[in-house]
Amino acid sequence: MEEQQKKEDGLLNKEETDTLHVDQILRALNPRGRYQILHILLVLLGIPSAGFQLLSNVFIAKRVPHRCAGPPDGSGWSDIFGDTGNLTIVQGRCKLLLTDNSSVVDSAPCVYGHQYKMPENASVISQFDLVCDMDWLARLSQSMVIAGQGVGVVINTFLSDRFGRKTVLVSTSFCLLGCGLAVAYAPNAIVFVVLKFLIGGFQQGILVSKATLFVELLPVEYRSVQSWLSGCTWGFSMMLFAFIAFCFRLRSLFFQTYENDSFMDESLRWLIANGKMKQAQKVIRRIARMNKRSETTILQQIQEKLVLRKENGAEDSERPHKLVGQESCQRLSLLDVLKVKRLLFNSVCLWFCW
Known part of the structure; x- marks a missing residue:
């Protein structure tokens, strides 16, 4: 009577799923x-x-091509260099240069900011003046x-x-x-x-x-x-x-x-491993419905496999394959990567590739 009720309700408990690997459920679905x-x-x-x-x-x-900007009114060079006479002012990328056509006589920073050859919002370089x-x-x-x-x-x-x-x-x-x-x-x-x-x-x-x-x-x-x-x-x-x-x-x-x-389902493997069986049951129902599989048939197949395991003597203390997340399993931490040689080797290979 209890097994029939489970099939009708479509509800698996934690003890049952612990005897059956999630991959077998996924294959049935x-x-x-x-x-x-x-x-x-x-x-x-x-x-x-x-x-x-x-x-x-x-x-x-x-990178945005740029140079030192000139004075807003075009006549404020004397505020920087004084009387320039016949000297030439060159607007460099990061400095204003005062030259006599053969050598640099004086220099000054870009006190009037910078001019860019692209729109201001084309790059953070031009927007925030991240130059020089x-x-x-x-x-x-x-x-x-x-x-x-x-x-x-x-x-x-x-x-x-x-x-x-x-x-x-x-x-x-x-x-x-x-x-x-x-x-x-x-x-x-x-x-x-x-x-x-x-x-x-x-x-x-x-x-x-x-x-x-x-x-x-x-x-x-x-x-x-x-x-x-x-x-x-x-x-x-x-x-x-x-x-x-x-x-x-x-x-x-x-x-x-x-x-x-947001409309994706939670991982079925994670739900079962953490004992969230009601949520796992909802996911199983949704998968069965979308894949056009009978939920009753799938649960019956799972029950048959559970019975077969018991008939073969697969007692709780003798089962070599259990789901990650059982209370009897040891929970690993990040430090275990350094302790387990195989995990460490795989991690080093992945780090090197990255």
């Missing part, structure tokens, strides 16, 4: 169904937006993106495991949207640099949660195909980046691109 295809497309479509933020400085902080003594701020902005990535990947990895992949993905996507819009209208260079640091952190939140969600979407036998798809999408999006940057040449328009992942 059809890993090539419409649900998986839709979510794969959503994941892949979100990769370009995260990649653009990493390399955007190539375009929004591009201030050009280090333009270079610092990209360094802050990388620094933000380093901080973000550590924090967001923990948050993704603690609160779920979708939670981190949606929240960091909204934060990246806000920072992207704020950068487009930053009032000064300091605010611009700080926002670039935040963008680096939120960008890693998107990539970390999206990559994990993507991997957990399908059984393990599809991992190589998933890696190929994500790699090709990243490469293609970087090639597309130049064209998009050309279309949005004014930097205030360039950042206003965003994709929303």
